[in-house]
Amino acid sequence: MNIKQAFLLAIKSLLSSKMRSFLTMLGIIIGIAAVIILVSLMNGLSKSILDSFEDMGTNLISVEVMGRGSNRSVTFTEMQALMAENPELISGVSPNVSVGVKVKKDTESLTANCIGINEDYYDIKNVKMASGRFINYLDVARRQKVCILGAYEVTKLFGGIDPLGEEVKINGDSYTVIGTLTEKADAEEGSADDTVIIPYTLATRLSGNGTISSYYISASSKDTVNQASALVKAKLYQAFQSEDYYMVMSSGEIIEEINEMMGIMGTVLIGIAGISLLVGGIGIMNIMLVSVSERVREIGIRKSLGGRRKDILGQFIIEAATTSIIGGIIGIILGVILSYGAGKLIDLTAVPSVTAIIVAVSVSAAIGIVFGYLPASKAAKMYPIEALREN
Numbered sequence: 001m002n003i004k005q006a007f008l009l010a011i012k013s014l015l016s017s018k019m020r021s022f023l024t025m026l027g028i029i030i031g032i033a034a035v036i037i038l039v040s041l042m043n044g045l046s047k048s049i050l051d052s053f054e055d056m057g058t059n060l061i062s063v064e065v066m067g068r069g070s071n072r073s074v075t076f077t078e079m080q081a082l083m084a085e086n087p088e089l090i091s092g093v094s095p096n097v098s099v100g101v102k103v104k105k106d107t108e109s110l111t112a113n114c115i116g117i118n119e120d121y122y123d124i125k126n127v128k129m130a131s132g133r134f135i136n137y138l139d140v141a142r143r144q145k146v147c148i149l150g151a152y153e154v155t156k157l158f159g160g161i162d163p164l165g166e167e168v169k170i171n172g173d174s175y176t177v178i179g180t181l182t183e184k185a186d187a188e189e190g191s192a193d194d195t196v197i198i199p200y201t202l203a204t205r206l207s208g209n210g211t212i213s214s215y216y217i218s219a220s221s222k223d224t225v226n227q228a229s230a231l232v233k234a235k236l237y238q239a240f241q242s243e244d245y246y247m248v249m250s251s252g253e254i255i256e257e258i259n260e261m262m263g264i265m266g267t268v269l270i271g272i273a274g275i276s277l278l279v280g281g282i283g284i285m286n287i288m289l290v291s292v293s294e295r296v297r298e299i300g301i302r303k304s305l306g307g308r309r310k311d312i313l314g315q316f317i318i319e320a321a322t323t324s325i326i327g328g329i330i331g332i333i334l335g336v337i338l339s340y341g342a343g344k345l346i347d348l349t350a351v352p353s354v355t356a357i358i359v360a361v362s363v364s365a366a367i368g369i370v371f372g373y374l375p376a377s378k379a380a381k382m383y384p385i386e387a388l389r390e391n
Contacts, residue, residue: 031278089231
């Protein structure tokens with residue numbers, strides 16, 4: 001018997017008992033669908049996070065200085081000097097002074113996160129302006145009371161109308177709005193759109209602390225990020241003589257950590273989903289054993305007419321594999337559909353993996369062969385006379 005004949009016999013056997021065939025496939029369908037859904041959502045989450053970091057700048061280096069008393073510190077002037085001495089590695093340095101403020105316009109007021117920066121911040125973080133201009137060197141040097149508003153502030157304080165040239169009060173002082181930021185997160189409170197940007201020379205006063213403990217640094221290119229990061233670490237170590245008093249993290253390092261974490265999470269989730277495949281495989285084996293018991297006479301007749309052991313073995317293995325593959329295909333279709341649906345529910349773009357789909361089909365076929373071998377072997381070992389005598 002050739003493979004085509006065995007396949008046609010397998011289809012005929014499946015169609016002869018549709019409900020039992022479906023229940024046999026159910027474990028495989030659930031397992032494959034679960035794998036596709038989990039992998040798709042994990043890919044979508046990973047892509048979303050990586051896109052966010054790329055928007056912030058792939059050359060970005062974040063520096064947090066915890067300090068070691070007044071005798072040992074690193075000033076912004078020293079960080080600028082480091083950039084001036086190494087222009088081939090560092091292209092920009094900006095302080096990052098964060099302070100909570102109260103912003104008011106007429107009778108409307110809100111509490112916002114205010115960040116103080118300099119002109120380099122624009123290129124370092126790939127800032128997108130909706131209108132107006134960004135803070136420049138003179139604004140910083142002269143402590144000009146100017147500000148840039150996020151989409152949330154524009155919506156809440158001005159009803160979405162462009163506020164260029166308008167005055168707002170920040171902690172009681174009047175600031176002129178010189179620009180607005182492009183909306184990123186539906187202008188929601190607490191999101192990336194909920195921010196106010198002012199010169200860092202004013203933010204340090206608002207914070208009540210003259211020291212700067214956080215910096216954003218831009219490497220000159222993607223290829224020099226690691227070198228620039230090492231240079232900054234060396235500078236800080238020279239000042240503090242210990243790695244416990246500062247933290248330097250580049251976008252590349254963050255992305256690597258995220259990929260590693262996502263890989264671990266994906267492996268765990270796929271492992272959990274794989275339990276369904278194991279259960280499905282056991283279901284196939286049990287049903288095939290029942291099928292062999294029901295078809296003892298058929299096996300006896302075929303063997304008495306010259307059917308070889310390998311023909312019987314091949315027939316039942318192909319039947320088990322066919323059952324498993326059909327279940328796998330249904331699971332893939334269901335998984336892709338449900339992954340897009342689940343993505344919409346949690347506001348995430350699901351990204352089905354072609355590799356995962358190919359692996360799913362291969363695994364489903366392998367499960368059919370592995371778990372179908374025992375029933376097939378039992379059928380192939382039957383003696384014709386004994387098989388005919390049982391019926």
